[in-house]
Amino acid sequence: xxxxQPTIWxxxxxxxxxxxxxxxxxxxxxxxxxxxxxxxxxxxFKECIWTGDGFSVFAxxxxxxxxxxxxxxxxxxAALPVSYLFPVLPKRQAVIAIAQGAMSLxxxxxxxxxxxxxxxxxxxxxxxxxxxxxxxxxxxxxIVASEPHTMGSKADKDLVFSHPFQAGDVLISVGLDWSxxxxxxxxxxxxxxxxxxxxxxxxxxxxxxxxxCVGEVASMFTSYFLDIAEGSDMVLCISKQxxxxxxxxxxxxxxxxxxxxxxxxxxxxxxxxxxxxxxxxDVASEPFILFVSSIExxxxxxxxxxxxxxxxxxxxxxxxxxxxxxxxxxxxxxDLLKDIELDPLTKGMIIQLNHVNDAELLKLYQSSLxxxxxxxxxxxxxxxxxxxxxxxxxxxxxxxxxxxxxxxLVCYVDPWSPRAWADEIYRMATDxxxxxxxxxxxxxxxxxxxxxxxxxxVKNAIQSIESSGF
Amino acid sequence: MKILVxxxxxxxxxxxxxxxxxxxxxxxxxxxxxxxxxxxVLGSDQYPPEEGFVKFPGHEALVSVYPEPFLMEDYAISKLxxxxxxxxxxxxxxxxxxxDVIEVVQxxxxxxxxxxxxxxxxxxxxxxxxxxVESSLKERIVRSYSREKRALAVxxxxxxxxxxxxxxxxxxxxxxxxxxxxxxxHSDKSMLLAPNGVKPWAVSDEGNTAAKTIVGGKQFSIxxxxxxxxxxxxxxxxFGGGFGSLMPDQSLLIVGGAGPAIAGDVRVHQSAKLAERIxxxxxxxxxxxEGLLDLAHCVVLPLTQGGGTNLKTxxxxxxxxxxxxxxxxxxxxxxxxxxxxxxVADDPSDFKRALRHVMALAPLQLSDADCNKRKRVLWDExxxxxxxxxxxxxxxxxxxx
Numbered sequence: 001x002x003x004x005q006p007t008i009w010x011x012x013x014x015x016x017x018x019x020x021x022x023x024x025x026x027x028x029x030x031x032x033x034x035x036x037x038x039x040x041x042x043x044x045f046k047e048c049i050w051t052g053d054g055f056s057v058f059a060x061x062x063x064x065x066x067x068x069x070x071x072x073x074x075x076x077x078a079a080l081p082v083s084y085l086f087p088v089l090p091k092r093q094a095v096i097a098i099a100q101g102a103m104s105l106x107x108x109x110x111x112x113x114x115x116x117x118x119x120x121x122x123x124x125x126x127x128x129x130x131x132x133x134x135x136x137x138x139x140x141x142x143i144v145a146s147e148p149h150t151m152g153s154k155a156d157k158d159l160v161f162s163h164p165f166q167a168g169d170v171l172i173s174v175g176l177d178w179s180x181x182x183x184x185x186x187x188x189x190x191x192x193x194x195x196x197x198x199x200x201x202x203x204x205x206x207x208x209x210x211x212x213c214v215g216e217v218a219s220m221f222t223s224y225f226l227d228i229a230e231g232s233d234m235v236l237c238i239s240k241q242x243x244x245x246x247x248x249x250x251x252x253x254x255x256x257x258x259x260x261x262x263x264x265x266x267x268x269x270x271x272x273x274x275x276x277x278x279x280x281x282d283v284a285s286e287p288f289i290l291f292v293s294s295i296e297x298x299x300x301x302x303x304x305x306x307x308x309x310x311x312x313x314x315x316x317x318x319x320x321x322x323x324x325x326x327x328x329x330x331x332x333x334x335d336l337l338k339d340i341e342l343d344p345l346t347k348g349m350i351i352q353l354n355h356v357n358d359a360e361l362l363k364l365y366q367s368s369l370x371x372x373x374x375x376x377x378x379x380x381x382x383x384x385x386x387x388x389x390x391x392x393x394x395x396x397x398x399x400x401x402x403x404x405x406x407x408x409l410v411c412y413v414d415p416w417s418p419r420a421w422a423d424e425i426y427r428m429a430t431d432x433x434x435x436x437x438x439x440x441x442x443x444x445x446x447x448x449x450x451x452x453x454x455x456x457x458v459k460n461a462i463q464s465i466e467s468s469g470f
Numbered sequence: 471m472k473i474l475v476x477x478x479x480x481x482x483x484x485x486x487x488x489x490x491x492x493x494x495x496x497x498x499x500x501x502x503x504x505x506x507x508x509x510x511v512l513g514s515d516q517y518p519p520e521e522g523f524v525k526f527p528g529h530e531a532l533v534s535v536y537p538e539p540f541l542m543e544d545y546a547i548s549k550l551x552x553x554x555x556x557x558x559x560x561x562x563x564x565x566x567x568x569x570d571v572i573e574v575v576q577x578x579x580x581x582x583x584x585x586x587x588x589x590x591x592x593x594x595x596x597x598x599x600x601x602x603v604e605s606s607l608k609e610r611i612v613r614s615y616s617r618e619k620r621a622l623a624v625x626x627x628x629x630x631x632x633x634x635x636x637x638x639x640x641x642x643x644x645x646x647x648x649x650x651x652x653x654x655x656h657s658d659k660s661m662l663l664a665p666n667g668v669k670p671w672a673v674s675d676e677g678n679t680a681a682k683t684i685v686g687g688k689q690f691s692i693x694x695x696x697x698x699x700x701x702x703x704x705x706x707x708x709f710g711g712g713f714g715s716l717m718p719d720q721s722l723l724i725v726g727g728a729g730p731a732i733a734g735d736v737r738v739h740q741s742a743k744l745a746e747r748i749x750x751x752x753x754x755x756x757x758x759x760e761g762l763l764d765l766a767h768c769v770v771l772p773l774t775q776g777g778g779t780n781l782k783t784x785x786x787x788x789x790x791x792x793x794x795x796x797x798x799x800x801x802x803x804x805x806x807x808x809x810x811x812x813x814v815a816d817d818p819s820d821f822k823r824a825l826r827h828v829m830a831l832a833p834l835q836l837s838d839a840d841c842n843k844r845k846r847v848l849w850d851e852x853x854x855x856x857x858x859x860x861x862x863x864x865x866x867x868x869x870x871x
Contacts, residue, residue: 220742253742
């Protein structure tokens, strides 16, 4: 009798609930799914989805739709309780989103009044939310404090959720898992049901740099990483930096020393469908510098604005190309965006593009003079790789994992120095020989990382845990 | 020989370390054939009334001699009973023996003692029984709650009282070598090192059943501590900043007054996983505590403050379980450093890593030699030299008189 081949499962809960253009983690989950499927015999690779009370087999139906461009939207079974039209946000983020929505929707003439009203309301709302948070703490504390407590728990119960996995199967779960509850039970799935669990660590930014994140996320994410370390046979890390950050955190907190595997992300820019809008065509018709990233404090758009301000102040505006930000505005950048909007020196020099599709992104990369990436910290830095894969010169911060992506093929600039950015931007923009040298270096030496290659290393890593004992 | 013991807590039903130590000292004297009377002041309104004790004087009375008695009630008591005629007489009236030896536990009633021997026209040997270097301990406690200037002033006042007690006594009993070395700087009189200990126990069926009701079949480490502030400080210093030491099916059981205090502290929710992993047993019966120690895999002693020696360390060592402690917690038990099943870590990360390591070990099986070594922590052993020491001090005093 032949031995049963373990089934390789991938948890596609994140992709299946994502109805917008695929961003970082969603893309990773989908690329892993699509490329791993090609590497395993038919029937050995399956998809599953979290339904709220267990994992179920998931099969993308024939009704797969296209959203905007080439991004497929998986059709969910009607019974799934997780299929909301809009994703559920943490309360604090939701309040911010409501406020942003209101500001965007009211007529221009009413905005100053609404802004005044919101500023007046901000303190009481923050107070109320803090009060709720403290009340939650106290409630938890009361629960813990009511004595005597007993330890009756999962130690003497069965696993609390249903699942289709068999002992020896491998479950790969690389999505936005912290948004759900299932990851907490991976430990029981691993130790009792003998399912091999593979998870992913993208970065430890919420733990290491909570100041750049919404709410008090440091403790929550520390808890998450401690849980997945307990619950995983292997944690995939998207860079050596992320691996090092994870292992240091586990070491510091006494967490389980889990096996890790570094797999650099593919950096081929999707060349898929969607048409290029006239707005993007207009932008691309003139020289410009490109920065692809969501607009948030950690990404450090501010240093670029300040650099532009300095250059304009020095009378170099005429020689400067436009600076194009591609990405959605996020938390904590309201004041910066207002500065950019109102600053007479830089007015018209900095352009924001939002909701660009893959074709537009490709067009922007290809048409740009060069790319910039001044982030204060990264777990990887995909846009740097994408820019290089298209032969572009890049000015990049040297923090976090960025040197792993750029090697010695990008020009590094101190992310805390607007002066340094001003000088390097000006040089790269005006000295064509210098810029061409960097481009040549990239074109001749950069070896693009493909998703197919990345996934082969993942498959090999999975094989190594498949053969290890329980 | 008649021995008068002066202290600021009742000892009939001892709960905290200080009470246990005095109770065991008294029992040791009694077993050696001495007559003992314990007299004192209840240092808190939480203590039950007990024969020989003046009730807690109350805030108003304390304020009359010390304007800011918060965390300094014991010092205010020392001033009140030394300086106020009414309060002095109330306490003096409790003494019903003519003592050959007066043992003053901690410095708080030393002023009273000095005044009493003068007024009673007696010349007993006076022995100062130290439990800590009180001035530095109190400074750290006050510093956690109050401004630095006050902490320094407090330390200064207590230092003066403490040195007066040491230098004004005919002999000093210390709880650890560190304390003895410190005391030696202030007196060349005889000194005895008498570490804290523990009473031997054998787990009863009742204790075993009560313990099993709390822990089920789960593997756990245990922290036994009172709500004394340094116990909380050490706990959060060692387990703050994320707590990954325990697997989801393991727990950290907190027994004693520290449990509710820790669970009600917001810091428990600020350290990832800590709130999830702790289980509060609260104050349990002695038999239940013994049952819990018997079922525990490891006893943790995450203390970073406090002088003297920790009674809970003796208890942990006697339990025969793994002991994971800080150097502070091992003070007075230095000969157990490196012993089988004893782990010491002072850095929070090291402590957390060590806990994970210990929890993964097979249950501790002590060798016969190590079993015997752990017997040294029993009160019978730790206080064995006490009667002869007191007798010698009394003899020397008589010769000098």
